[in-house]
Amino acid sequence: MHTPIIGTLGFILSSDKKQVLLIHRQGRANDHHAGKFNGLGGKMEPQESVSQCMEREIYEEAGITCNTMSLRGTINWTDFGSQGEDWLGFIFIISSFSGTPKASNNEGTLDWHPINELGELPMWPGDRYFLPLVFDGDPRIFHGIMPYKNGQPVSWHVQRF
Numbered sequence: 001m002h003t004p005i006i007g008t009l010g011f012i013l014s015s016d017k018k019q020v021l022l023i024h025r026q027g028r029a030n031d032h033h034a035g036k037f038n039g040l041g042g043k044m045e046p047q048e049s050v051s052q053c054m055e056r057e058i059y060e061e062a063g064i065t066c067n068t069m070s071l072r073g074t075i076n077w078t079d080f081g082s083q084g085e086d087w088l089g090f091i092f093i094i095s096s097f098s099g100t101p102k103a104s105n106n107e108g109t110l111d112w113h114p115i116n117e118l119g120e121l122p123m124w125p126g127d128r129y130f131l132p133l134v135f136d137g138d139p140r141i142f143h144g145i146m147p148y149k150n151g152q153p154v155s156w157h158v159q160r161f
Contacts, residue, residue: 012040038127054069062105126148
């Protein structure tokens with residue numbers, strides 16, 4: 001039986017929509033994501049919806065409130081977690097928010113990065129497959145499957161509807 005961890009991953013856009021707020025994961029010892037840049041997010045808790053999870057994670061990690069967000073896609077990452085867990089991720093864009101983002105949290109530092117330069121940052125190898133779909137403006141939601149093995153994606157299959 002496939003029982004993945006359900007999580008969210010959010011990409012917060014700057015007001016001019018040319019930059020995205022990312023975390024540089026360097027704050028915790030033994031972090032499976034150490035050294036990598038990523039969006040913000042985490043595990044869904046019992047009794048919350050996926051959108052509530054995203055809003056909570058953004059507030060906890062960046063100290064801001066989501067005003068406008070949209071689901072961009074879903075990804076089934078198998079054998080991805082630090083213990084080989086499977087994840088089902090819901091990927092959001094946050095296009096409007098209230099407040100001023102924190103400079104850091106217990107997982108690392110937060111900073112704005114140009115969207116067109118994301119490929120230059122150290123990220124999970126699989127991020128390079130799905131990030132273009134997050135930011136391309138196509139209104140259709142994507143649904144992907146990305147199995148990992150030994151920290152590397154072994155395939156990528158995606159559909160849009």
